[in-house]
Amino acid sequence: MTKTGRRRWATGLMLIGVAGMSALAWAASDGEDAAELQGLLEVLEQQTEIATKTKLNADYVPGLVTVLHGEEMEALGARTVWDALRLVPGIEPSADAIGARQILVRGIGGSFASGNMKILLNGRAMNSALSASANPVLNLSIAQVDHIEVVRGPGSAVHGEFAYAGVLNVITRKQGREVFLHAGESEVYAAGGFAHWRSEDGRGGGSINVGGWHGAAGTNAGQDALYNGFNASQSALSNAPGRIDDEVEQRSVLLDLYRDALSLSLVYVEDGHGDHFGTINVLDNDQGIDYRNRYLMASGKGSWALTEHLRTELALGWQYYENRYNTRLLPDGFFWFNKTPALTQLPGGYLSKGYYEEQRLSADLDVHWDGWEGHRWLASLGLARISVGDSWQENNVDPATNNPTPTQRFFKEDGIPWPSEHRSRRIASFTLQDEYRLSEDVTLTAGARYDDYDDFGSNTSPRLAAVWRLDRSHILKAQYAEAFRPPTFYETGFAPDLKPETIRTAELGYVFKSAETEVHLTAFRSRLSNLIVNNGILGYGNADTVRVKGAEGEIQQRFGPHFRIEANLTVTDTEQAGGGTVAGAANRLANLVLRYEPRSTQTYAMWLRHVGERGREASDPREKLSGYETVDLAASFGNLGVKGLTLRIGVSNVFDREVRYPAFNTLDLAGQTIRSYANDYPQPGRAGWLQVSYAM
Template sequence: MQAISRCMKMGRVILALSLILTAMPLLAAEKYDPMSDLSLGELLNLEKFMVTATKHLMPARKAPAIAAVITADEIRNMGAKDINDILRNIPGIGISRPGTLPFDARLEVRGIKTPFSEKVLFLVDGHRTNNAYTGSWLYPLGNLMVENIKRVEIIRGPGSALYGANAFIAVVNVITKSAEDIDGQQVSVGISSFNTQHYTALFSHTSDDFQMSGHLDYFDTDGAASLIEEDALTGKFGSLAPSNTLEFVEKLDFGFKVKYQNFSFNGRGIINEYGPYIGTGRALNDETVLKFNQWLANLSYAKNLTNKLDIKVNFYTDLYDQDTYIEIFPEGFTGKNDKGLIGNPILKNRTLGSEVTTNYVLGNHLLTTGIGYEEVKEYDIGGVNNLANPFAEPTPMTEKFVKAVTRKVGALYLQDMWTITQNDSLTLGIRHDDYGDFGGTTNPRIGYVHEFKNNSTLKFLYGSAFRAPTFNELYIRNNPVVVGNAALKPEKINTYEASLEYPFLRHYTLRLSYFHNDIEDIIRVGTKPAIDKPAPWINVDGKTQVDGAEAELLFKFS
């Protein structure tokens, strides 16, 4: 019955595009080939390529996914200052800012938005960056250096069949520049108002089989210090309003890439320190300091064993370090001689992992297999607070606010890219992830792509994905508002998509897509069992359905 239901839903997707498809003969009858008078070089410059959809470099319009690619030239021309400026230009993606913390952005993808954007998988050169504590990547990756970006690849839709957890409603992959993309050394210096200074540097070196490149980005500002007339405590004791926000930011982003013959290494460090802007309690304060650091490293070996078989072995590590000293309310907020309300959660997440991938050409099939294992450890949990008694100075926490745990994950996946004809391709994939704390989950995908003679493409897609419960949702404790639930199940989604891309009159491209989502086991905060008891995280019973359409008209000036 489940298979019949899925077929019926795919039928609805096909029906939704039936009116568009009936117009295809008329469109094709124009007799005008938009690429007919272009040279091969011009065609290559117009074509955008991506690896995220299949882990193989291919034209984005032929990829089995609703995909978009933003190039370095486009990033520069749009004046983007961070990754959120780039993503807001993608149809189906919105950016909102709650306004309580600096750089606190929330991604809305196809109508779905959560506080930590944990349903979006964020990759840097294919390296997972979502932390295990909240599932988020926004701190500190939202402030990533843009001058070192070669392109950003975005998939709207599920990606768990290749990438596992968090690839729920979208996958964002930031591809950074290598030695061949950097012309020697590049340095820039910027100084502006609010004591702002910004220094960037890119360098590269190439000789024989050796390539090396690197980047450095340092940014420091006092911020605009905007005047706030009223805050959450206005008219009450302890209010600092009217006063100015604290918007200071200090960021250091540095890293390097090295490639020698079949070996390559990619390392990066991002260090951020922010002011509170207004603050988590929507009350102005003068003591909050937010520190978020992340360190990424990959060591890979890739070799062609035969002309039809290649192998890649990858070892990686990730360290996420959070130290947030938060003054929720300032001194005197009770109207008496209190010390303010202070919370200072400190923790670290460390990931160690490895993955082996093979690619084998068998006739018209490109078979990709992968096996991986990783261990995620949450440790060094501590900090100070006075949440129980705001009249006392903050003291070290006597009990950890979240359990110190180690998560072990094994994964196995298989993908078949089948070139049926010159104009038709079928991609089949499946991945199984096994988690030591909540069990296993299996996620398949199907993607059919047809290319018409006038370079139009038609896609029919199906995929499932999951979002693993975070350590915060499973193990948080000693919190008066919410408590963890070790029995949580992963969130699940089944997505059905159809898309048509049609280039016409040389400079125009029309893109239309339809999607249907079935979501189960959504994780949210439940109901308090009693007034003095915290509410548990729960899985919501039943299904949530989302239907939507996206339309995009592109014009290329040159």
């Protein structure tokens, strides 16, 4: 579709939304008002286990928990879990050079191919030891999701490894029966559905949830590293400016079964994507899927009440993760660093192909005891074993000499920065936590988790928190927590001597709630030691101490039964001990959401998002990357002629604002300095979409 066509479609959808809003503004009934009020009360009583492993109202838990509801995010136009996270205060979804999803939290930037947030799928950890990320979960269609729980700040006191900057738990839909179809510009299409069943005696049942999607925006890139003078005599070989390979696809099958106190979960999630801007910031002209991530998981859980006050849970899990890639790093005809072309030319370009697999076996035992008045104790034991299986690369360049060679398979022992198939990690952990009800209004939570790694030593992550319910409307919170993140197998492939990251965070919070108004105010200060950052694109190191301070404000306000406003603002100040900035994340984030619901079956929404300027690394002479604002519009129509049939339409980035993610500027490779994309990584612009779902 041409740009003119896209504009016409976007304008048409906006006119439909405005006309519909005007025509239906008067329509509401007492029964619908009651339904809306009941829905509000259910949201206010939202319970979560993510912060303490004990069910608590989200406002009463230690620290800060945000709950996003899948249907509400659909109504806003979010397409994936990654899209929906934009609404969480302090969270900035981003992507690296090859299009891998990143989550930047509270002013801390991302690293190439590495994550700093614990990612759970239905309460089960998904982070791989290779990269600490779980891309296929972030790419899960929001139509398959019941709700998303997000903890901002350290979570290692309960969740252990990788719960460094926060914890994300994606809860998929397991109730009801529904199918959906989604289509949009940028070659986006998606389909899926879910269903549940229950035995006649009510003691057993299960659910299945399937889905998948595909997209390829074909975004145009600016001048790449080769064009900008990497081996300047060969700039003519550059494919830039040109179309990036931003094809993305995802698919999933989730099966859950239960019988009395026993449950079994089987998971298959996979995604693939093109190489986008290129691993070393050199644009390739091939289109298609270059990178794939696949997870297979089987986990069983049992829960038993041993006495009136003693309850225990046992979870056993097996997880298989596979990563594969097949890409061209440098174009056809390239030769190394101005050497003699006849000797060093690379026919077909610099080709690299890799494969990696790991398996994880885990066992976790939780014991809950509330026999001591005013106390709720949690004791947990955990044991995990991660083993790398087949792991290799195929290159047409010798990794030791940088000389061309017939394509052959290389292993870690040949000098490539890739995990050895003999690599493994054993983790043993013990957690102890006490929730002490000091009075009817004050709860203290104290706990710590001890983790012992056979490759990086041990660590203790403590937490101390207090929640004071002044009355039914006012809540005060305070928390101090620490977290620990071991280097990933990928990072240590480049830098074997990396030290684990640690973080110490203090938070103060205030919550106000009434029938129509909800306010959250938070101030935080963090000290990060040995932060793992990428030195350019293909290297890692530990940064000096980094300090972050900031504030978050959130408000939800209802104006009568039909109109609601949600807004949040996050401001952060991040700096290294020597005064330098930390590259990557924005210094300011803001969201404003307007929802108009003239009927219980109709919703009109506008989502305004602001992202502030983002800093550069110390070696980058460019000015800070400027911020941007986007506006999304969406409308939902339920029971459209047929009960259970819902139509959603919308436009993302209505005004076609320029959105760019920061590109790292320089990289030292074999004595050569590679300049990155001068204009960073542009993202897709305005796009219209529609979705049809049918609930049975």
